[in-house]
Amino acid sequence: MKKEPAIRELLHSHNLRTTSCRQGILDILGNSSEALTEQDIKTQLDSQHDRTTVYRSFKTLIDNNLIHKIVVDNNLVKYALNPKWYSQHDHVHFYCKQCDKLVCIESEQQAGIPLPEGFSASETEIIIKGTCKTCTE
């Protein structure tokens, strides 16, 4: 759970001003164990903001590597705070088809998919779909 001074500091360290929209987004995502949709976040924001402002806030935060965006099934869009291990490991997302939840999973193990001759990989995006723990029980 991120507190205001921490958020302020985080933004400041990226040369970003502390605005209620950015602060709210980071706070909401920081308190969530799963990725959230734009709607989820908008309804949780205490102050109303223009659509463009929210859009630009997402963009700024993404550009500064504070959050990231995940698209599932080509149309479901969710956002998540970048975890501490964000850049160290392969980034894997798990999507539960039953409850629609999307969570980030730390994967220390390289996926290790063999590529044809001459191809070289720099990034790998993985979305695993299935059933989460809660829905299995």
Add this chain to the structure above:
Amino acid sequence: MKKEPAIRELLHSHNLRTTSCRQGILDILGNSSEALTEQDIKTQLDSQHDRTTVYRSFKTLIDNNLIHKIVVDNNLVKYALNPKWYSQHDHVHFYCKQCDKLVCIESEQQAGIPLPEGFSASETEIIIKGTCKTCTE
């Protein structure tokens, strides 16, 4: 390279009528070694079709597992014919950051990403980004 009778037969086996739009899309994708954007396909179609028709044709073909859709970087959308091995193996896409090409890669090896307790996977979507053979040379 798919010929018209083959396409007709393919559509028929899925209880779909042979329309010039569907036929055109399948023909174009069948002759392409890479995934194409909606624009790519539209410009290659000989007859003009309404936006909705093309949209619905994609939808129908996707629903019937004849083609699939790939989203890269959350905004680039491409379509590809479903290869013969489509359902047998993990489906891996390779996206070349330099030339923007997107190709399907057959991956016999399971990605084998470890999931937390209680989570079970049914599908895995993988996009590998990097440099393709042509751009490396």
Add this chain to the structure above:
DNA sequence: CTACTTTTGCAACATTGATGCAATTAACAC
């Protein structure tokens, strides 16, 4: 508090996904 720079809100526009409905077309039987 002031000055300066960033950020917001609004207008505006493009693209894409999606649906209802009447007109058109494909497929099948004859």
Add this chain to the structure above:
DNA sequence: GTGTTAATTGCATCAATGTTGCAAAAGTAG
């Protein structure tokens, strides 16, 4: 080939989202 029927198209229309320009408002440093 013609006719019948059901699928498909084209058009209108709407919602959601991405994007930009610009003047007003707000954040920050001194």
